[in-house]
Amino acid sequence: MSEQAMIDKEGLRQRYAAERDKRIRTDGNDQYIEIKDQLSHYLQDPYVPVKEREPLNDHVTVAYIGGGFSGLVAGARLVERGITDVRILEKGGDFGGTWYWNRYPGAQCDTAAMVYMPLLEETGHMPSEKYAHAPEILEQCQRIGRKYNLYDNALFHTQVKELRWDEEEKVWRITTDRGDDFTANFVGMGTGPLHVPKLPGIPGIETFKGHSFHTSRWDYEYTGGDPEGAPLEKLGDKRVAIIGTGATAVQCVPHLAKACQSLFVCQRTPSSVDIRDNHDIDPKWFHNIATPGWQMRWIENFTANQTGQPAEEDLVADGWTDISKRVREKISKLPKEDLTIEKMMAAYEDSDFEKMEEIRSRCNSVVEDQETAEHLKAWYQQLCKRPCFHDEYLKSYNEPGCELVDTDGQGVERITEKGVVVGGVEYEVDCIIYASGFEVGTPFERRSGYDTVGKGGMLLSDYWADGMRTKHGVHVHNFPNLFISQATQGANLISNYPHNLTECGNTMAIMVRHALDNGFKELEVTEQAENDWMELLLQAPPMMLGTTECTPGYYNNEGKGWGEGETRAVSYPFGPVAYFKYLNDWRDSGSFEGVEFRQ
Ligand code: NDP
Numbered sequence: 001m002s003e004q005a006m007i008d009k010e011g012l013r014q015r016y017a018a019e020r021d022k023r024i025r026t027d028g029n030d031q032y033i034e035i036k037d038q039l040s041h042y043l044q045d046p047y048v049p050v051k052e053r054e055p056l057n058d059h060v061t062v063a064y065i066g067g068g069f070s071g072l073v074a075g076a077r078l079v080e081r082g083i084t085d086v087r088i089l090e091k092g093g094d095f096g097g098t099w100y101w102n103r104y105p106g107a108q109c110d111t112a113a114m115v116y117m118p119l120l121e122e123t124g125h126m127p128s129e130k131y132a133h134a135p136e137i138l139e140q141c142q143r144i145g146r147k148y149n150l151y152d153n154a155l156f157h158t159q160v161k162e163l164r165w166d167e168e169e170k171v172w173r174i175t176t177d178r179g180d181d182f183t184a185n186f187v188g189m190g191t192g193p194l195h196v197p198k199l200p201g202i203p204g205i206e207t208f209k210g211h212s213f214h215t216s217r218w219d220y221e222y223t224g225g226d227p228e229g230a231p232l233e234k235l236g237d238k239r240v241a242i243i244g245t246g247a248t249a250v251q252c253v254p255h256l257a258k259a260c261q262s263l264f265v266c267q268r269t270p271s272s273v274d275i276r277d278n279h280d281i282d283p284k285w286f287h288n289i290a291t292p293g294w295q296m297r298w299i300e301n302f303t304a305n306q307t308g309q310p311a312e313e314d315l316v317a318d319g320w321t322d323i324s325k326r327v328r329e330k331i332s333k334l335p336k337e338d339l340t341i342e343k344m345m346a347a348y349e350d351s352d353f354e355k356m357e358e359i360r361s362r363c364n365s366v367v368e369d370q371e372t373a374e375h376l377k378a379w380y381q382q383l384c385k386r387p388c389f390h391d392e393y394l395k396s397y398n399e400p401g402c403e404l405v406d407t408d409g410q411g412v413e414r415i416t417e418k419g420v421v422v423g424g425v426e427y428e429v430d431c432i433i434y435a436s437g438f439e440v441g442t443p444f445e446r447r448s449g450y451d452t453v454g455k456g457g458m459l460l461s462d463y464w465a466d467g468m469r470t471k472h473g474v475h476v477h478n479f480p481n482l483f484i485s486q487a488t489q490g491a492n493l494i495s496n497y498p499h500n501l502t503e504c505g506n507t508m509a510i511m512v513r514h515a516l517d518n519g520f521k522e523l524e525v526t527e528q529a530e531n532d533w534m535e536l537l538l539q540a541p542p543m544m545l546g547t548t549e550c551t552p553g554y555y556n557n558e559g560k561g562w563g564e565g566e567t568r569a570v571s572y573p574f575g576p577v578a579y580f581k582y583l584n585d586w587r588d589s590g591s592f593e594g595v596e597f598r599q
Pocket of ligand 1: 108202244249269
């Protein structure tokens, strides 16, 4: 009998629905609490001390908000085109963005480093592993900063308070929490999707008397060890609870499980954890493949294989490309007359059932205690939550001090002075670590920490009150000389986010160069071009991510689904490969159709 025939599809559908239903909550995203006031210590930077400096009141050609991958690649592309007067503003104490903050033990990229780490070819860096660890990625950010002299002008530990278009002078005025008040001809915004930590709104959270921190502000003073993976030696006599079992917890739990006297992993929904199969990169192999243009070839190959427009060869060949490969194989077996949306969706479901059964069976084969193994099984489609890949996570539950505290989908009930309460049982601990993720779905201006005031005093928050409107996800009518660097309304490629950011950086550099060379002071997308782009995008079928049939999480607004505004979180209807080609042609044409350049 075939594997397919043995899968009880209807049984699985019912189990998925039941597991989702018991997790649905009326408060949705409001279950999380904003970190402020007496909780603001959770946001403090444990890594780099804040340096005093004088406020700035000058002018720069380009200001860029955000010193993560997007700011670095845009900065590099601008400098390559001779625009060196670039000032990056960053709330962290160095470049790195996500990789500045997320230094928890075990942090590593889960998209292959060859395609994920930016500007490897330009900086001459060979990733040490197929999936590089966080310190190496942070170093790459610093290497880019040094190579392109982006440190000279950067402002760290600086948060923008307002961005205002000065219509007379045709410049942006930027004010910050460090008292700066300066102007820039052009502004880039690359503030990232997941950067504001959130805490679960568990009753009593403020009463806990022990130590606690969020994973994105890891307290090595308390735990011992370091981001390179040295053992967390100060935890040998500590009882620790970690709340959350998402992609972050999957990476740090193995380190905690080895180090703590007792570790209680508080689980509301298990992650799907497939094989990682990481390995060192062989310098000889790398030397052979790293011929000119190698990184773009790899990036484009990954994007093609991952998004259903396969190249002949699969260079990365990992869990991501495998997801698409399986779906493609299933669809290719359909007779021509069955190539309907319904049949293709059914083929997708079949492929997902097979994959998820495989992933669930790993729990039984890796975890010794079979009751624990059962609780670690994910009962939903693989793309309902961020798919995880890890070879040590499940093994952690074989460590004598590591206990899975499963909450049967209900979450931690209460936090007391002494610990966490689940199912009426109090687990006394010395420390609680919140692996509870980052704000998603809260207003853009709240996450950014500022609003943007465009032409005629128009607030970006008002302009986008009914949802985002852009051309290419980058240009916004009424907001001249502004470039937004992100994926939505462009390629929307989530499996390799930096590919989107690299292209946004290219766009900015090419257009700023064009404006400077031709004496244009102002560039702005026309209302018509923005409308046309939105109309094109809205023809696309709704996104598969974020459906309310999925278990709750940040992909689907905690199970509530997205409102009218979020239906605009769409992508180019012909897929990422076609989008990047279209964008290249649009830029190369030099006419930048839909954008007006004015003297
Ligand atoms: P997530 O938002 O994915 O996970 C938060 C976790 O907290 C979930 O397991 C959630 O459970 C749990 N939780 C929330 N409230 C409670 C509660 N009251 N009681 C118990 N548990 C609770 O955050 P992560 O930091 O793990 O990951 C965020 C994103 O960052 C990922 O999706 C990924 O995009 C990215 N990431 C990428 C990595 C990489 O590329 N290497 C590594 C780490 C993260 P529930 O699922 O039930 O909501």
